[in-house]
Amino acid sequence: MMTGGSTDPDHASARAQAIAEALARLGEPITEAQAREFAGGQVCDCQEGMFALAPTRRGLLGGVGLVAAVGATAMLPRATFAKAPPGAVEYQVPNDPTKEPGRLMGADGGYGSRSQFETEVRWVNPTRTASFTPLQASYGTVTPSGLHYERHHGGIPNIDPARHRLIIHGMVDRPIKYSLADLKRFPTVSRTYFLECSGTTGSEIMKAREPTAQRTHGLVSTSEWTGVPLSTLLKQTGLKPGAAWVLAEGSDAAVMTRSVPIDKCLSDAIIVFAQNGEAIRPEQGYPMRLFLPGWEGNISIKWLRRLEVSDKPFYTREETSKYTDLITKTGKARIFTFTMEAKSVITFPSGEMNLPGPGFYEITGLAWSGRGKIARVEISADGGKSWSLAALQDPVLPICQTRFRFPWIWDGKPAVIQSRATDETGYSQPTHHQLVDERGPLESGPLFYHMNAIQSWAIAADGSVRNVHPFG
Amino acid sequence: MCIRLGDVFASSGTKTHRPKSGRWHELAVDLAQAACPTTLLSAAIPPSQRRVVAAFIAGVLAFALPTGLVRAQGYPAKYDFGSTATEQEIAAVAIAVPADGKGLPPGKGDYAPGKTVYETACTACHGTDLKGVAALPDMPSGAALRLVGGRGTLASRNPVVTVESYWPYATTLFDYVRRAMPFSAPGSLSNDEVYAVTAYILAEGNIIDKATVLDAATLPKVKMPNREGFIPDPRPELFK
Numbered sequence: 001m002m003t004g005g006s007t008d009p010d011h012a013s014a015r016a017q018a019i020a021e022a023l024a025r026l027g028e029p030i031t032e033a034q035a036r037e038f039a040g041g042q043v044c045d046c047q048e049g050m051f052a053l054a055p056t057r058r059g060l061l062g063g064v065g066l067v068a069a070v071g072a073t074a075m076l077p078r079a080t081f082a083k084a085p086p087g088a089v090e091y092q093v094p095n096d097p098t099k100e101p102g103r104l105m106g107a108d109g110g111y112g113s114r115s116q117f118e119t120e121v122r123w124v125n126p127t128r129t130a131s132f133t134p135l136q137a138s139y140g141t142v143t144p145s146g147l148h149y150e151r152h153h154g155g156i157p158n159i160d161p162a163r164h165r166l167i168i169h170g171m172v173d174r175p176i177k178y179s180l181a182d183l184k185r186f187p188t189v190s191r192t193y194f195l196e197c198s199g200t201t202g203s204e205i206m207k208a209r210e211p212t213a214q215r216t217h218g219l220v221s222t223s224e225w226t227g228v229p230l231s232t233l234l235k236q237t238g239l240k241p242g243a244a245w246v247l248a249e250g251s252d253a254a255v256m257t258r259s260v261p262i263d264k265c266l267s268d269a270i271i272v273f274a275q276n277g278e279a280i281r282p283e284q285g286y287p288m289r290l291f292l293p294g295w296e297g298n299i300s301i302k303w304l305r306r307l308e309v310s311d312k313p314f315y316t317r318e319e320t321s322k323y324t325d326l327i328t329k330t331g332k333a334r335i336f337t338f339t340m341e342a343k344s345v346i347t348f349p350s351g352e353m354n355l356p357g358p359g360f361y362e363i364t365g366l367a368w369s370g371r372g373k374i375a376r377v378e379i380s381a382d383g384g385k386s387w388s389l390a391a392l393q394d395p396v397l398p399i400c401q402t403r404f405r406f407p408w409i410w411d412g413k414p415a416v417i418q419s420r421a422t423d424e425t426g427y428s429q430p431t432h433h434q435l436v437d438e439r440g441p442l443e444s445g446p447l448f449y450h451m452n453a454i455q456s457w458a459i460a461a462d463g464s465v466r467n468v469h470p471f472g
Numbered sequence: 473m474c475i476r477l478g479d480v481f482a483s484s485g486t487k488t489h490r491p492k493s494g495r496w497h498e499l500a501v502d503l504a505q506a507a508c509p510t511t512l513l514s515a516a517i518p519p520s521q522r523r524v525v526a527a528f529i530a531g532v533l534a535f536a537l538p539t540g541l542v543r544a545q546g547y548p549a550k551y552d553f554g555s556t557a558t559e560q561e562i563a564a565v566a567i568a569v570p571a572d573g574k575g576l577p578p579g580k581g582d583y584a585p586g587k588t589v590y591e592t593a594c595t596a597c598h599g600t601d602l603k604g605v606a607a608l609p610d611m612p613s614g615a616a617l618r619l620v621g622g623r624g625t626l627a628s629r630n631p632v633v634t635v636e637s638y639w640p641y642a643t644t645l646f647d648y649v650r651r652a653m654p655f656s657a658p659g660s661l662s663n664d665e666v667y668a669v670t671a672y673i674l675a676e677g678n679i680i681d682k683a684t685v686l687d688a689a690t691l692p693k694v695k696m697p698n699r700e701g702f703i704p705d706p707r708p709e710l711f712k
Binding site for chain 2 (some may be wrong): 108127128153154165167168171174175176177178179182183185186187235236247249253254255257305306308310312313314315316317320321324325326327329330331332333334335336337338339341350417425427428430431434438440441443444445446450
C-alpha cells in the first residue's frame with residue numbers, strides 16, 4: 001500500500017545522492033540506527049502513531065470517497081530513512097501536481113516538516129561536542145530552530161518540565177523555587193538576538209582550516225527568544241547588600257556552571273522558555289535557559305536549575321580552565337571575557353561553491369555585534385585593498401545578525417572577497433595580523449577564543465570558491 | 473445608597489444602552505462600580521437621570537483610561553508565583569565550591585586512595601600517565617584531557633594547558649570532579665573519593681606532596697602554580 005516515491009528514476013537517484021551527502025555533512029559516519037533516528041521513523045507502516053497519524057488516518061479512511069478517488073498513498077507520509085532527509089517526510093511525487101488532489105491537512109500529524117527536497121543539516125564535528133549552522137544556505141537573519149548551532153558539555157538531557165524547578169538562593173532575602181508554569185505567569189519579553197560560541201573561528205587564527213562558511217563560522221545563530229527578565233525574578237527574591245555575582249547552573253550531565261556579574265542579571269538577562277514562537281528546543285535548554293545577550297554562548301546556561309547569588313565569582317572549571325583567553329605574548333590569560341565583538345561573514349559566494357561564470361552576483365552575508373547594532377558593513381573584492389559599503393537589510397536590530405547585500409559583477413579573474421563589520425560603538429572587525437599582534441600566535445593547545453578577524457574567500461578563474469588566509 | 477452602574481445598564485431592559493464593543497468601556501463600567509461610594513451616583517439622582525449620568529461617567533472614564541487609570545493599575549512589583557525554597561531543597565543542589573572553599577563537604581582523602589580511584593574511574597580517558605588519551609571517539613581531543621605537565625609553556629605558540637600548568641584554584645578541581653566526572657557516570661564519586669583523586673592529581677602535578685591529606689580546611693590553601701596567571705578582560709582592543 002505504501003508504495004509512493006518519485007516516478008522519475010533519475011530524479012530519485014539524484015535526490016538519494018543529495019540525502020547521502022547531507023548525512024555525510026553531519027560529520028562522522030553514522031550508524032543505520034542513527035540514520036533512522038534522524039529520519040524520525042521507520043519504513044514499516046504498521047507502526048500506528050509513528051507520525052501521530054492514527055486518528056487522522058482513521059478519519060481519512062473512515063469515510064469519504066475522495067480517499068478512494070486519489071488513493072491513500074498520495075496523502076500519507078512514507079517514512080523511509082533512506083529517502084527522506086532529516087526533518088522531512090517522504091511523500092509521493094505525482095507527474096503533474098495539477099492533475100490530482102494534494103494531500104489533506106492533518107496527514108503530518110499536526111506538526112509540519114520541511115520539503116523532502118531540502119537537505120541542509122547541522123554539521124557535527126568529529127568529537128561530537130558541537131554542531132554548526134549551515135550559514136552558506138541561510139536566508140534572512142533568523143535561524144530555523146532545527147539548524148541552530150549546538151554546543152553541549154555533557155550531552156542533551158531529557159527533562160520533564162513537570163519535574164523541573166529553578167531555585168534562586170544565596171544572598172537573597174527569600175529563596176524561591178519556580179516551576180515552568182510559575183515562570184510563564186510572569187510578564188514576558190521577546191527579543192531577537194544572535195548567540196555565538198566564543199570559540200567560533202578560533203581554529204582559523206593561524207591558517208585556513210575549514211572549507212565552508214558552515215564549518216568556519218557556523219557556531220553562531222539567531223532566534224527570537226521569549227522569557228522572563230531575570231531582573232523581575234531577582235526583585236521577588238530580593239538581594240542582600242554586597243550581592244555582586246550570580247552562579248548559574250544547568251541540569252545536564254556536566255552540571256554546567258558559570259558566574260555572571262549582577263549588573264548583567266539586572267539589565268538585559270532573560271530566563272528563556274521559548275524560541276522562535278514555540279517551546280525552546282531540548283538542545284537549546286528545554287525547559288528553560290539563561291540568556292545573556294551579546295555574551296559568549298556558554299555562559300547562557302541551558303537547562304537552568306539554579307541561580308546562587310554571591311559576593312564573588314566561583315571560578316568554575318568553565319571560566320578558568322576553559323573559556324579564558326590565553327595571551328601567548330605574555331603567558332597571562334584573560335578571564336571573564338564575556339562580550340562577542342563585531343564580526344561578519346560572506347555567506348554567498350563562500351567556500352566550496354562554484355560560480356558558473358562571469359557576470360552579476362549579489363554578494364550577501366551576515367554581520368553581528370554583542371555591543372549593539374551593526375552600523376555598516378564594507379565589502380572588498382580585491383583582498384582588502386579597497387572597500388565599498390554594502391546595503392543593510394532592515395530591520396537592523398541590536399545584538400542580532402544583520403543581513404547585508406552588495407551587487408557585484410565578477411569579471412572572471414581571480415578575486416578575494418571580504419566583509420568588514422563596524423558596530424554602533426565604532427568598533428571595526430580586525431585582521432588576523434592585528435589580532436595576532438595584540439594577543440600572540442597560537443598554533444596548538446587551547447582555542448583562540450573571541451576570534452573575529454575578517455574572513456577571506458578566494459574565487460578562482462574557474463569559479464571555484466575556497467577559504468584563504470592572509471598568512472598564506 | 474449607591475447605585476451600581478451595572479444595575480443601571482441591566483435595568484434598562486435592552487442592550488442598546490450598554491457600550492457595544494471595546495474593552496475600555498467595559499473596564500470603565502467595572503471601575504465605576506469599584507469607585508461607586510465616591511461617585512456622583514447616589515440616591516439623590518432621580519432615577520430618570522441615572523442612565524444618562526452613568527453613561528457620561530463611563531464615557532469620561534473610557535477616555536481617561538488609556539493615559540491614566542490602566543497604567544496606575546500597572547505591573548505589580550511583587551508576584552506570588554513560585555514558592556519558598558526550603559533549606560533541604562537548596563542543599564540538594566547547591567554543590568558549587570568557590571575559591572575560598574566555602575561549602576566544601578566533610579570528608580578527606582590523599583594520594584594512595586586517590587590512585588585507586590584514578591585507576592578505576594579516570595584512566596580510560598585521561599590515561600595512566602595523566603596526559604590524556606588521544607583520538608577517543610565522541611570526546612574532546614587529547615589536549616583537553618591532559619591533567620599534568622606544561623609548566624612554562626603558556627607564553628609560547630604551543631602552550632600545554634593542564635590542571636598543573638593553568639588552573640588557578642584547587643577548589644575548582646574538586647568542584648568539577650564532583651559535579652561532572654567520571655564522564656560516563658557523573659556525580660557517582662563519594663566526597664572522600666573526590667578529595668582523594670584531587671590529591672592524586674595535584675601530587676602527580678607536583679603541586680602537593682603525597683602525604684598531604686585534603687579536606688575542607690586544607691584544599692582551599694593549596695597554591696596553584698598559575699594562580700596569578702589571569703587578568704581582567706581589557707577589550708575592546710581598538711585597532712588602528
